[in-house]
Amino acid sequence: MEGYADVRCDYQRRIIRDRRILRDSYIPKELPGRQSEVEKFTNLLLPAINNEPSLNIVFLGKPGTGKTAVAKRVITDLSEKFPSAPVRYIYLNCSRSNTAYRVMYALNREYGILVPPSGYPYDELYNNFLAAFKHTRQWLVLILDEVDLLVRRDGDRLIYSLSRLNDEIGYKDPGIVLVGISNTPNFLEKLDPRTLSSFSPERMYFYPYRAHQLHDILLQRAKEGLHESSWDDGAISFIAARVAAESGDARRAIDVLRMAAELAERDGLDRITTEIVKRAFKSVDEEEVIITIRSLPLHHRLVLLAATKLLLRNEERPGTGKIYYQYKRLTRDYYVRPLTLRRVSGILRELDEQGLLSIRMSYGGSRGNTKVVDGLVLEPAEMYQIFTNMGFT
């Protein structure tokens, strides 16, 4: 796919001006629909800039609601605007640093301490960090993105020790401002009460974008990233309306715009139309599924394939038992030892969380209670096609 992209660029660049702007990682100067959040977050950090205690903060909201964008926008703006403030900003994504140890490892590195990525006692890294932090005499604004992943995997000991730190530090000394970003709205309920009471963050809720906000976001990306008059206004409104109806996820809306631009260029068109956008929705769904499956371990793939095969055979709502049986046959074909039922049950849950299939509980009385697969993200035939393209049968 990458190879084709290069060729395409050589002979046809009628639509896309700057591909980077069509990615969700690009953070524009202005964030449409999130100006008040930018303002609120900025104000919450101002005390630290003035060398005064500042509240901890948590961003709560579904994916694609602008949490990361607001956080990054504000810290880059603040560090440019107040370059000599006694504040240091660190952004960490907990999908990579998903244990307390790894976060501490990252913090050690940020403060110039070289430690091995594993092998040391956690407490030693913590003490390293504490000493270095005190030595700088600067406030630390620590943004932990996707912090719910960290807590789910490793508990809340990191949040506990970092928020407790402020109490132990001298009254007039610089402290830590913890900013947690969570995709799960009930994140705070999962914390230990003791942790919650010393963390006790100011909550900022991020709601799904509405159609007009998505429209503004898309228009901004189009103006910056696409050539002039290379899109129909109707096409952009269509994306905004449909994404608002299904999720309000700006990341998805931007993805669709990017895909529509690529499809239009590939077809040699000079503008993005509503027709192209409709195709782009389908391509984005499929692209996402393929990427997800590629990142799946073997047994996850086999479980998904087992469910797909059953659905393909018009088996309605297969339960864990049937899926496990089918999965065991697949493991024979691939000469691997099958995992236990307990594990496969867990894998089904994980596939559900990744959005590849959807699971429902079935209370079947004398036939027992079990999880039941309601359906796949794609049609079973499409899913099966993806598997065969990957060499599974």
Place this chain on the structure above:
DNA sequence: TATCCACCGGAAGATGGGGTAT
């Protein structure tokens, strides 16, 4: 109303892989 089906899901421990320090 007690029982029982067929699986649920938490807890704990095993396994095997990475590492440091002495």
Place this chain on the structure above:
DNA sequence: ATACCCCATCTTCCGGTGGATA
């Protein structure tokens, strides 16, 4: 060589679960 540390993934064990059934 030995003793310790971190970590993801899986197994083992086991007390639930809720409606159909006897």
